[in-house]
Amino acid sequence: MAIMHGVVLYTRPYRDNDLLVRMLTQEAGLRTFLARGAKKNNSKLAAGVQPYTLNSFEGKLPKQQEGLGYLNSIQSSHYFRTVVEDLNISAYVALIAKLIDLSFEEGQPIEDWYDKFCQALEKLDQGLDxxxxxxxxxxxxxxxxxxxxxxxxxxxxxxxxxxxxxxxxxxxxxxxxxxxxxxxxxxxxxxxxxxxxxxxxxxxxxxxxxxxxxxxxxxxxxxxxxxxxxxxxxxxxxxxxxxxxxxxxxxxxxxxxxxxxx
Incomplete structure (x- = not known):
């Protein structure tokens, strides 16, 4: 287990109560994590797996650097309210997220792009175009x-x-x-x-x-x-x-x- 930092790009349903969480992480680039029980109403993971949430979390990467990692607990989260609640802004953020996801290989170290994406979320939350x-x-x-x-x-x-x-x-x-x-x-x-x-x-x-x-x-x-x-x-x-x-x-x-x- 390790403490990592990441921004949620998007999620996908997995089984009845689980989610696949796609993240841009500071330490390990683009990664997909299995969040067990995240769809349950009382899940402690629920708040941290919302798109464009900035998290510090405890997780585990796959042993061979391929396949799913595991999201075990959220240490802290930051929710960009304006970004998420404004349809126009969230549409543009979704495009940025998709382009980043398409531009780099799984696990490729891209800490500079992690920093840029976090800065973009902050600027957009402040109302920039x-x-x-x-x-x-x-x-x-x-x-x-x-x-x-x-x-x-x-x-x-x-x-x-x-x-x-x-x-x-x-x-x-x-x-x-x-x-x-x-x-x-x-x-x-x-x-x-x-x-x-x-x-x-x-x-x-x-x-x-x-x-x-x-x-x-x-x-x-x-x-x-x-x-x-x-x-x-x-x-x-x-x-x-x-x-x-x-x-x-x-x-x-x-x-x-x-x-x-x-």
Missing amino acids: PQIITNIFEIQLLKPLGVEPNLRADPIDGQMDGQFDYSEKYNGIIAENHYYLDDNRLHLDQKTIFYLRQFSQIKLSQINQIKISPATKRSLQKVIDYIYDQQVGLKPKEKVFIQSMDRWQSDLSRLVQERNLP
Whole structure:
């Protein structure tokens, strides 16, 4: 037995009263634990196995580093109320969790990503923009997913200042004097390029407020979705849900505006 620290990503039913708890742990990366009796009303584990709960717990890892571990007791828990109770925020957190789960091997040491995820939950619980926090993860997770666009300098001559656009052909940004080399560049505005470059290297601990216009947010999401669709080939159901939610909100706003017209 050992004391470990982990954030619950999601749970799955297992038998009548048990749960399989998927965690991102500080000590052992991504792990799945069997929580016996966690579905019972009087279970002492119940509070600690809620999604996005930060736990200190007593558990056991599998002997061969494969298969299930065991979650025996919860020492302490921290519940991010705003994250869990706000549907919009929890949808974005679910996407972050899924991307982390898809990006790394079972048991791979990724303490830095554990720290980032904990910081993200804290920032979101404080009310920071969930799309932008998620966009930062989407960009920074491209490297472990096997696609790392160059967002620092033009690969042709190393230029780092000036006007840039995104080029799939050159896997990243190219400077204005090289636009002619790619007729299919994305024609992004410079604010979008600026934030893409910032997101590739910013630390969440540096972010205390977010002020980005709705137009720039839409542009950022469009190019990030393009990279995931075209270069990664990945579209989790969590992403589909967010897109559906955004369309529903847009339709609702348009309906309200139409009804308010004289």
